[in-house]
Amino acid sequence: EAQxxxxxxYLITVTGxxxxxxxxQNMNHEYMSWYRQDPGLGLRQIxxxxxxxxxxxxxxxxxxxxxxxxxxxxxxxxESPSPNQTSLxxxxxxxxxxxxxxxxxxxGTRLTVL
Amino acid sequence: GQQLNQSxxxxxxxxxxxxxxxxxxxxxxxxxxxxxxDPGEGPVLLIALYKAGELTSNGRxxxxxxxxxxxxxxxxxxxxxxxxxxxFCAGRNxxxxxxxxxGTRLSVLx
Numbered sequence: 770e771a772q773x774x775x776x777x778x779y780l781i782t783v784t785g786x787x788x789x790x791x792x793x794q795n796m797n798h799e800y801m802s803w804y805r806q807d808p809g810l811g812l813r814q815i816x817x818x819x820x821x822x823x824x825x826x827x828x829x830x831x832x833x834x835x836x837x838x839x840x841x842x843x844x845x846x847x848e849s850p851s852p853n854q855t856s857l858x859x860x861x862x863x864x865x866x867x868x869x870x871x872x873x874x875x876x877g878t879r880l881t882v883l
Numbered sequence: 884g885q886q887l888n889q890s891x892x893x894x895x896x897x898x899x900x901x902x903x904x905x906x907x908x909x910x911x912x913x914x915x916x917x918x919x920x921d922p923g924e925g926p927v928l929l930i931a932l933y934k935a936g937e938l939t940s941n942g943r944x945x946x947x948x949x950x951x952x953x954x955x956x957x958x959x960x961x962x963x964x965x966x967x968x969x970x971f972c973a974g975r976n977x978x979x980x981x982x983x984x985x986g987t988r989l990s991v992l993x
Contacts, residue, residue, distance in 0.1 A: 811985035812971065859925050871916060872973065872981055874925035
């Protein structure tokens with residue numbers, strides 16, 4: 770089944786404790802992206818990647834890192850999480866090379882930073 | 884960066900009514916996408932539009948790609964309770980980043 774998977778789905782952590790949220794897709798998509806969603810603020814893009822080893826900042830990159838060492842994986846890293854990073858996070862992927870470039874979303878990761 | 888505007892921001896309708904919402908941009912796109920998000924879930928693609936003027940249906944949903952390529956419309960006919968959610972529009976140009984609107988929150992009253 771074609772899908773985007775995220776792990777973990779739920780995470781409660783404490784301020785300053787490094788964490789990684791994994792994202793993987795099995796559709797051979799070039800494009801991958803991370804969003805955060807907060808009440809009333811819609812989807813805000815954190816980082817995106819047009820292809821392997823190519824990453825770019827989105828609208829709200831501060832406090833986050835990403836890497837794209839291989840096509841299928843795009844982990845989101847919080848080196849020193851803070852309470853204002855408590856949010857619902859979505860990973861998404863899309864084909865860049867195809868005209869039919871719909872974006873598919875993962876199920877979300879709900880992060881709470883105490 | 885680029886931004887999309889969606890209106891209305893939220894709407895309350897009676898079950899059975901038709902719904903219209905739109906999305907506008909200051910720049911052109913060659914793809915328009917409409918997504919629906921249920922609470923706590925990831926957005927799910929409803930309709931994708933690839934050609935200016937295109938009108939596409941998916942069941943009770945109909946979306947149009949504006950002629951100017953700067954806007955798109957989504958209509959839902961005969962709304963039902965499960966239509967409740969947030970509807971996002973997104974625009975994209977070939978090989979470039981996606982741009983999302985802020986969403987329209989739909990509530991359906993029985």
